[in-house]
Amino acid sequence: xxxASLQEHPQGHRQGQIEPPTLPEVVVRVLGPVEVVxxxxxxxxxxxxxxxxxxxxxxxxxxxxxxxxxLWPDRMPPDATRFSTISDARRALGRALDGADHLPRSVGRLxxxxxxxxxxxxxxxxATARGMDAPAAWAxxxxxxxxxxLGGLRSSDWAVLEGLVAEMEGAIVQLALDVAEHHLARQDGxxxxxxxxxxxxxxxxxxxxxxxxxxxxxxxxxxxxxxxAMCELVGLVSGGVGGPAQTPYGPVDPGRWVHPDTLAVYRxxxxxxxxxxxxxxxxxxxxxxxxx
Numbered sequence: 292x293x294x295a296s297l298q299e300h301p302q303g304h305r306q307g308q309i310e311p312p313t314l315p316e317v318v319v320r321v322l323g324p325v326e327v328v329x330x331x332x333x334x335x336x337x338x339x340x341x342x343x344x345x346x347x348x349x350x351x352x353x354x355x356x357x358x359x360x361x362l363w364p365d366r367m368p369p370d371a372t373r374f375s376t377i378s379d380a381r382r383a384l385g386r387a388l389d390g391a392d393h394l395p396r397s398v399g400r401l402x403x404x405x406x407x408x409x410x411x412x413x414x415x416x417x418a419t420a421r422g423m424d425a426p427a428a429w430a431x432x433x434x435x436x437x438x439x440x441l442g443g444l445r446s447s448d449w450a451v452l453e454g455l456v457a458e459m460e461g462a463i464v465q466l467a468l469d470v471a472e473h474h475l476a477r478q479d480g481x482x483x484x485x486x487x488x489x490x491x492x493x494x495x496x497x498x499x500x501x502x503x504x505x506x507x508x509x510x511x512x513x514x515x516x517x518x519x520a521m522c523e524l525v526g527l528v529s530g531g532v533g534g535p536a537q538t539p540y541g542p543v544d545p546g547r548w549v550h551p552d553t554l555a556v557y558r559x560x561x562x563x564x565x566x567x568x569x570x571x572x573x574x575x576x577x578x579x580x581x582x583x
Contacts, residue, residue, distance in 0.1 A: 323437025331385025352402030
């Protein structure tokens with residue numbers, strides 16, 4: 292319904308059953324180092340950030356036994372610790388525009404208000420976009436990925452055990468692959484590389500991303516980019532012994548470390564002679580890419 296039609300039929304709008312959605316006022320960012328955007332003030336006590344991150348990823352709320360076990364899996368903290376953690380988290384998050392707490396008071400169960408969301412929820416919404424504007428939405432979704440997921444928490448084992456990390460990584464990698472293929476089909480290697488690099492921030496060892504990264508570099512007419520990407524991958528999977536391109540015993544043979552499918556894609560676009568080792572000069576390029 293347009294703004295004009297709202298003015299023409301104000302009474303019908305008031306009586307309608309569709310309510311305007313509650314806009315988020317606080318965003319808990321978990322697709323990288325965890326941080327809270329829109330909080331009233333910084334957290335002052337340990338574990339507050341962990342509590343808010345846990346609740347944000349459990350929008351249906353959580354019983355005390357669930358969130359306490361998630362934060363302190365090996366011990367039961369004193370009541371004073373638990374109560375002070377909740378209290379400080381509530382004060383730090385502050386109140387919504389309507390005056391209600393972002394972390395409402397309750398008995399036996401904690402649940403964040405609908406004024407709080409996550410960048411993970413935003414990612415999922417953007418990733419499902421369809422139509423002519425979908426590529427822009429997909430790019431915006433990948434821009435939300437900042438680094439290792441749920442970084443900086445005191446305890447994030449719960450996210451692994453519940454499958455949340457695997458779900459996030461899987462969705463991010465799949466979107467990065469789909470977006471990269473979309474751009475490669477249009478001979479846009481630069482946009483494809485940008486999407487793949489975002490995927491690697493969440494899942495740096497996923498060789499599917501590197502296979503398309505080779506193709507993206509080749510699409511840009513950048514043979515050194517192909518070699519740099521392979522050096523980077525070998526450095527990761529070999530543990531970085533002696534640097535990304537070689538070990539103390541000499542140059543690394545990528546065939547020893549990477550999946551055969553990855554090696555096949557690399558050889559299909561590499562201009563390096565099969566008898567020559569990976570160039571050490573490419574290792575600095577790989578290091579610069581990871582730093583960027």
